[in-house]
Amino acid sequence: xxxxxxxxxxxxxxxxxxxxxxxxxxxxxxxxxxxxxxxxxxxxxxxxxxxxxxxxxxxxxxxxxxxxxxxxxxxxxxxxxxxxxxxxxxxxxxxxxxxxxxxxxxxxxxxxxxxxxxxxxxxxxxxxxxxxxxxxxxxxxxxxxxxxxxxxxxxxxxxxxxxxxxxxxxxxxxxxxxxxxxxxxxxxxxxxxxxxxxxxxxxxxxxxxxxxxxxxxxxxxxxxxxxxxxxxxxxxxxxxxxxxxxxxxxxxxxxxxxxxxxxxxxxxxxxxxxxxxxxxxxxxxxxxxxxxxxxxxxxxxxxxxxxxxxxxxxxxxxxxxxxxxxxxxxxxxxxxxxxxxxxxxxxxxxxxxxxxxxxxxxxxxxxxxxxxxxxxxxxxxxxxxxxxxxxxxxxxxxxxxxxxxxxxxxxxxxxxxxxxxxxxxxxxxxxxxxxxxxxxxxxxxxxxxxxxxxxxxxxxxxxxxxxxxxxxxxxxx
Amino acid sequence: xxxxxxxxxxxxxxxxxxxxxxxxxxxxxxxxxxxxxxxxxxxxxxxxxxxxxxxxxxxxxxxxxxxxxxxxxxxxxxxxxxxxxxxxxxxxxxxxxxxxxxxxxxxxxxxxxxxxxxxxxxxxxxxxxxxxxxxxxxxxxxxxxxxxxxxxxxxxxxxxxxxxxxxxxxxxxxxxxxxxxxxxxxxxxxxxxxxxxxxxxxxxxxxxxxxxxxxxxxxxxxxxxxxxxxxxxxxxxxxxxxxxxxxxxxxxxxxxxxxxxxxxxxxxxxxxxxxxxxxxxxxxxxxxxxxxxxxxxxxxxxxxxxxxxxxxxxxxxxxxxxxxxxxxxxxxxxxxxxxxxxxxxxxxxxxxxxxxxxxxxxxxxxxxxxxxxxxxxxxxxxxxxxxxxxxxxxxxxxxxxxxxxxxxxxxxxxxxxxxxxxxxxxxxxxxxxxxxxxxxxxxxxxxxxxxxxxxxxxxxxxxxxxxxxxxxxxxxx
Numbered sequence: 001x002x003x004x005x006x007x008x009x010x011x012x013x014x015x016x017x018x019x020x021x022x023x024x025x026x027x028x029x030x031x032x033x034x035x036x037x038x039x040x041x042x043x044x045x046x047x048x049x050x051x052x053x054x055x056x057x058x059x060x061x062x063x064x065x066x067x068x069x070x071x072x073x074x075x076x077x078x079x080x081x082x083x084x085x086x087x088x089x090x091x092x093x094x095x096x097x098x099x100x101x102x103x104x105x106x107x108x109x110x111x112x113x114x115x116x117x118x119x120x121x122x123x124x125x126x127x128x129x130x131x132x133x134x135x136x137x138x139x140x141x142x143x144x145x146x147x148x149x150x151x152x153x154x155x156x157x158x159x160x161x162x163x164x165x166x167x168x169x170x171x172x173x174x175x176x177x178x179x180x181x182x183x184x185x186x187x188x189x190x191x192x193x194x195x196x197x198x199x200x201x202x203x204x205x206x207x208x209x210x211x212x213x214x215x216x217x218x219x220x221x222x223x224x225x226x227x228x229x230x231x232x233x234x235x236x237x238x239x240x241x242x243x244x245x246x247x248x249x250x251x252x253x254x255x256x257x258x259x260x261x262x263x264x265x266x267x268x269x270x271x272x273x274x275x276x277x278x279x280x281x282x283x284x285x286x287x288x289x290x291x292x293x294x295x296x297x298x299x300x301x302x303x304x305x306x307x308x309x310x311x312x313x314x315x316x317x318x319x320x321x322x323x324x325x326x327x328x329x330x331x332x333x334x335x336x337x338x339x340x341x342x343x344x345x346x347x348x349x350x351x352x353x354x355x356x357x358x359x360x361x362x363x364x365x366x367x368x369x370x371x372x373x374x375x376x377x378x379x380x381x382x383x384x385x386x387x388x389x390x391x392x393x394x395x396x397x398x399x400x401x402x403x404x405x406x407x408x409x410x411x412x413x414x415x416x417x418x419x420x421x422x423x424x425x426x427x428x429x430x431x432x433x434x435x436x437x438x439x440x441x442x443x444x445x446x447x448x449x450x451x452x453x454x455x456x457x458x459x460x461x462x463x464x465x466x467x468x469x470x471x472x473x474x475x476x477x
Numbered sequence: 478x479x480x481x482x483x484x485x486x487x488x489x490x491x492x493x494x495x496x497x498x499x500x501x502x503x504x505x506x507x508x509x510x511x512x513x514x515x516x517x518x519x520x521x522x523x524x525x526x527x528x529x530x531x532x533x534x535x536x537x538x539x540x541x542x543x544x545x546x547x548x549x550x551x552x553x554x555x556x557x558x559x560x561x562x563x564x565x566x567x568x569x570x571x572x573x574x575x576x577x578x579x580x581x582x583x584x585x586x587x588x589x590x591x592x593x594x595x596x597x598x599x600x601x602x603x604x605x606x607x608x609x610x611x612x613x614x615x616x617x618x619x620x621x622x623x624x625x626x627x628x629x630x631x632x633x634x635x636x637x638x639x640x641x642x643x644x645x646x647x648x649x650x651x652x653x654x655x656x657x658x659x660x661x662x663x664x665x666x667x668x669x670x671x672x673x674x675x676x677x678x679x680x681x682x683x684x685x686x687x688x689x690x691x692x693x694x695x696x697x698x699x700x701x702x703x704x705x706x707x708x709x710x711x712x713x714x715x716x717x718x719x720x721x722x723x724x725x726x727x728x729x730x731x732x733x734x735x736x737x738x739x740x741x742x743x744x745x746x747x748x749x750x751x752x753x754x755x756x757x758x759x760x761x762x763x764x765x766x767x768x769x770x771x772x773x774x775x776x777x778x779x780x781x782x783x784x785x786x787x788x789x790x791x792x793x794x795x796x797x798x799x800x801x802x803x804x805x806x807x808x809x810x811x812x813x814x815x816x817x818x819x820x821x822x823x824x825x826x827x828x829x830x831x832x833x834x835x836x837x838x839x840x841x842x843x844x845x846x847x848x849x850x851x852x853x854x855x856x857x858x859x860x861x862x863x864x865x866x867x868x869x870x871x872x873x874x875x876x877x878x879x880x881x882x883x884x885x886x887x888x889x890x891x892x893x894x895x896x897x898x899x900x901x902x903x904x905x906x907x908x909x910x911x912x913x914x915x916x917x918x919x920x921x922x923x924x925x926x927x928x929x930x931x932x933x934x935x936x937x938x939x940x941x942x943x944x945x946x947x948x949x950x951x952x953x954x
Binding site: 105107108151152154158159163165166175179180181182183185186187188189190191192193194195196198199200201202203204206207219242246247249250292293294295353354355356357384386387388389425426427428429430431432433434442446447449450451452453454456457459460461472473 | 582584585628629631635640642643652656657658659660662663664665666667668669670671672673675676677678679680681683684696719723724726727769770771772830831832833834861863864865866902903904905906907908909910911919923924926927928929930931933934936937938949950
């Protein structure tokens with residue numbers, strides 16, 4: 001591959017106009033490094049089409065010229081899947097100008113939207129009609145719907161509502177041959193062979209360009225109840241979840257675990273936070289129940305459930321937020337764990353999953369293995385216990401030069417964390433995806449049959465390798 | 478293609494043993510015609526492997542020999558997708574001997590099972606652990622899990638629980654190259670690229686052989702409330718659904734519409750049935766609410782909702798089943814509609830879907846179009862209004878020679894029914910699939926981009942066309 005030709009650039013400039021085409025280095029700069037600032041790329045131009053038809057036209061021009069496209073939404077991915085390589089040969093295709101909510105169907109509880117709509121705007125548009133789009137995550141002010149589909153995003157409400165796959169009712173996708181798969185209008189039942197739109201969910205843009213999304217909405221939250229539990233072990237936390245599920249059922253929406261260390265970090269580094277209970281862990285759980293208009297107030301049920309856990313000896317302490325401000329504070333603690341950790345210093349961050357039943361064993365054994373193999377490291381596991389998914393961070397030993405230590409040992413630490421997950425039937429990427437930064441790990445540890453199927457799809461749908469070279473598959477560009 | 482060679486048959490016989498291999502015409506006969514007795518085929522042998530490893534070995538032998546396989550579960554499909562062609566060149570591969578429930582994980586609410594497990598056995602195994610597999614349909618005594626996955630089966634509980642795709646947590650699939658995709662252990666979050674198991678759901682066996690399924694289970698039903706509504710129009714029925722949804726929420730599991738004619742047919746032809754209300758339609762709705770242990774009794778809520786509909790003038794009559802026997806009777810009426818119709822004579826049967834909001838318009842306009850174009854025909858639409866899916870049957874004019882009339886006009890009638898669905902953004906197959914009998918209609922009326930994607934998957938995964946020739950795709954064998 002070589003630089004895009006001046007003729008191609010001129011054609012693209014003419015097609016997209018000044019709002020949709022630039023080669024200005026200052027304008028492009030913010031979009032050429034990944035969210036976490038670890039991966040830096042270059043691009044011959046930034047393309048910002050304003051419509052699906054313009055995306056099609058871009059694809060046709062690039063296909064004819066043999067050019068390659070790196071796709072980007074909010075550039076808030078955790079694995080650099082939206083960052084071009086350093087060669088400067090790629091064209092950066094941003095979907096951000098396609099940011100219209102096309103329609104909301106209140107009866108059917110659906111939102112049709114351009115792929116470039118930012119998650120927070122989708123939240124606001126839903127709430128304005130008395131509904132809710134329940135998927136949420138830290139990057140909601142930047143992440144776009146197309147990126148969320150392409151990484152099958154998760155977040156804190158997966159326990160009840162599932163990942164992006166469960167919330168995606170329809171898709172519009174521009175294919176590498178310039179045609180459009182229009183499956184925006186969802187049918188509850190439609191059995192005309194396999195459902196092709198499923199292929200593009202989680203595909204990180206290597207199979208097609210998501211340009212439109214139909215989201216499933218749910219009734220807006222009318223009441224919530226947020227509580228806090230202190231437990232001895234992750235096994236006790238899972239036992240608490242299993243006891244609460246039958247009595248709280250569908251109302252149970254959040255179940256997040258954190259160790260005492262994470263709480264201490266937050267209280268020490270995030271102004272205005274304090275420990276919600278006096279019992280010092282060693283483990284804590286945040287629980288959230290929500291109810292829609294017309295449903296019962298969940299607070300008495302949560303209070304009864306928490307009391308039952310104390311009585312049964314599963315929890316050593318518990319509290320129920322007595323106000324919205326208190327509920328917000330509990331979530332603030334959970335959401336600030338990474339922020340607090342960044343204030344302390346760099347860490348090796350992992351996002352792994354295992355079957356839910358094995359999550360306690362993972363959390364209880366892998367930190368010890370790591371401190372034995374890498375003396376002095378400080379592991380920290382927290383997150384979505386109910387989904388079998390924790391964010392597993394490992395800080396270098398105290399007193400070491402953190403960046404130098406990570407440069408020397410980081411790959412070995414990550415390899416240990418990932419191998420332990422795979423050995424328990426788990427995944428090296430629970431919700432962040434593979435992108436550029438995990439594709440060697442996927443090649444080494446992933447199931448070869450599964451990777452072979454993805455490779456076959458790639459060869460079938462994008463035989464020239466136009467879309468997102470360098471992303472997901474080890475042999476992709 | 479030619480007949481499988483004697484050498485291949487000998488190898489298969491040696492591999493599978495006498496329980497797994499036969500060429501006996503009497504033994505094979507029941508499996509060579511489709512459920513509805515319309516399509517008749519032939520096979521060189523019936524292969525009944527007892528394990529995934531045996532399926533792999535069969536595939537490898539057949540791939541090496543260039544032989545073709547027709548896959549079969551319970552042979553209860555509605556579109557002859559499990560019937561070999563008449564050439565006798567295919568080998569019929571039955572999954573029925575693979576009929577073990579491998580494990581039930583009560584905590585995770587999952588059942589791991591062989592693909593040949595019959596739906597009713599899966600129901601019973603779930604209930605024995607206090608859980609439920611909520612998908613059900615008329616053929617439950619024959620249909621196998623592998624067939625249900627391969628046709629993305631629906632049924633009467635889709636409103637709440639979704640189709641087979643939503644209830645499939647894991648799959649094991651033998652691919653055309655003899656390798657096994659093992660994704661039986663589900664992870665709530667697992668983002669290592671697109672999810673390959675999605676491709677095999679609804680794929681009608683043309684992309685791979687489903688040998689194992691992990692089902693999502695739900696808490697068993699502790700209480701139910703079944704009611705009956707009489708309304709003026711399908712639009713009123715949909716209005717009733719939209720009014721009930723916010724107040725009945727997650728408890729609402731069934732919402733089935735039928736015209737007075739269907740009720741009359743049942744009462745006339747099915748012994749022991751009688752009309753549940755005195756008001757003669759013209760339209761009726763069966764509503765079911767269910768609740769698990771620990772949830773509120775749904776009967777008072779349904780009673781209040783039905784009363785509200787009468788008060789609001791949406792319904793002209795309503796009743797709440799006062800006993801389990803009465804509830805069973807209401808369902809018996811719904812389930813006997815096809816049986817009653819068969820007693821009257823042959824009909825052209827269609828299974829279409831449109832977006833839910835357009836379902837009333839479809840039901841209210843298409844019958845009139847048909848009787849204008851084909852004077853004397855008797856259309857009958859009934860079924861899953863809440864899913865935007867009705868079974869649309871058309872009987873030949875009274876006094877005609879029914880079979881001769883259908884032979885002459887059936888294709889034109891079906892074409893009209895399908896074109897009307899597609900014109901409303903709908904599907905020519907809501908839940909029955911394409912199989913052998915609808916593939917010409919799919920070719921004529923389906924979205925070419927979507928069909929192109931399925932064709933690309935087929936070429937990528939089964940380049941020699943070994944699996945289910947003649948099924949789904951117009952150019953498949």
